[in-house]
Amino acid sequence: MPELPEVETTMRGLDKIMRGTKIAGAKVRRSDLRWPLPKNLAGQLTKRKIAGFSRRAKYMVIHLDNAQDWIVHLGMSGRMCVVDARQYKNPEKHDHVLLALSNKKHIAFNDPRRFGMMDLIPSHQTATYKLFKHLGFEPLSREFTGKALFQKLMHKKIAIKLAIMDQKLVVGVGNIYASESLYYANIDPRRKASNLTLAECAALVKSIKKVLQKAIKAGGSSLRDYVQSDGTLGNFQSHFAVYDRKGEKCPKCKTGACIQKITQGGRATYYCPINQI
Ligand SMILES: [Zn+2]
Known part of the structure; x- marks a missing residue:
């Protein structure tokens, strides 16, 4: 998709x-x-x-x-x-x-x-427009800040991974990008959303933007081929820090098979329990 x-x-x-x-x-x-x-x-x-x-x-x-x-x-x-x-x-x-x-x-x-x-x-x-009015923040917009996220999460008792995948809060953070963003922000995906500090929200917003920008950039470089050939859309990135890497070593760990896989809301979550707290 x-x-x-x-x-x-x-x-x-x-x-x-x-x-x-x-x-x-x-x-x-x-x-x-x-x-x-x-x-x-x-x-x-x-x-x-x-x-x-x-x-x-x-x-x-x-x-x-x-x-x-x-x-x-x-x-x-x-x-x-x-x-x-x-x-x-x-x-x-x-x-x-x-x-x-x-x-x-x-x-x-x-x-x-x-x-x-x-x-x-x-x-x-x-x-x-009827299909737009319930949508949350555009992740790459100026309005999507750490403070804005912090305010939205204040009363959310669900896990942070599920919160950032909720389109009513912020759009475009799919399953892969959610795992990757939480990894770069050093946040455990199981944390209760309302327990995140303002500083953690700021770090998370920053890493969501970074992860999405990186994917857009990767797509941009393959764009010429894409528009001229069959236009198949997939995930432009094939190398992730934690996603789909169960039992492997994350980029921040020196040794060990740190990456774990759990299920949240019926979807796979990958994270490093050593770096994500
Ligand atoms: Zn690790």
């Missing part, structure tokens, strides 16, 4: 190709993905100029020149990437939406499992 760094990387790649271009043609090949697609989506997109992109959680927001925002979510298996003119003419089975741009590039939204979604809304409603 595409995580926030992969969505951010996809968005940056598409923005480079699509910003300032006009949608010369659009094909919409089915009436629904996870939910029904907007009525006459192809007609509504055609002749529109793309003003730019932004992102909220894992939703890409494509700003059109008629004060409308086209919202796209990749779901579990979706990808949106550059294809050639031939594929635009003869789409592949799961190419549900295709665009022909004024710069002669072609884009396909391909989603075999159809958990993705699209919507078209007036841009002044985007901030309060």
Whole structure:
């Protein structure tokens, strides 16, 4: 499933190709993905100029020149990437939406499992959009600070790992990134969230940002291949400090097979009990 760094990387790649271009043609090949697609989506997109992109959680927001925002979510298996003119003419089975741009590039939204979604809304409603209004902090935003996290955790009796994975608190901290962030902040994932000090919250926020930025950077370097090839989205990072490394040695320990695996909320957590307290 595409995580926030992969969505951010996809968005940056598409923005480079699509910003300032006009949608010369659009094909919409089915009436629904996870939910029904907007009525006459192809007609509504055609002749529109793309003003730019932004992102909220894992939703890409494509700003059109008629004060409308086209919202796209990749779901579990979706990808949106550059294809050639031939594929635009003869789409592949799961190419549900295709665009022909004024710069002669072609884009396909391909989603075999159809958990993705699209919507078209007036841009002044985007901030309060129904799917956005319950979302927590953007992790890379200036608003997400140690103090802000500390205040949110004050009454949370759940484990800190589960708290930072709650999208209503902060978006985009998936299972892998939660384990990695807690490791770099030296915090035991089982700690009660409300027991973290302000200094620990500050360290955790810093490491969440660092871990996500690192993943985005790793994705950015493989972006050229990505947009030109099949656009497969996975985890850009294959080497983690603790994640999926049970029984191995973490980067901070000199010796020993320190990394342990536990289950929290039905998901695997990896941590080093020597460094994380
Ligand atoms: Zn260790």
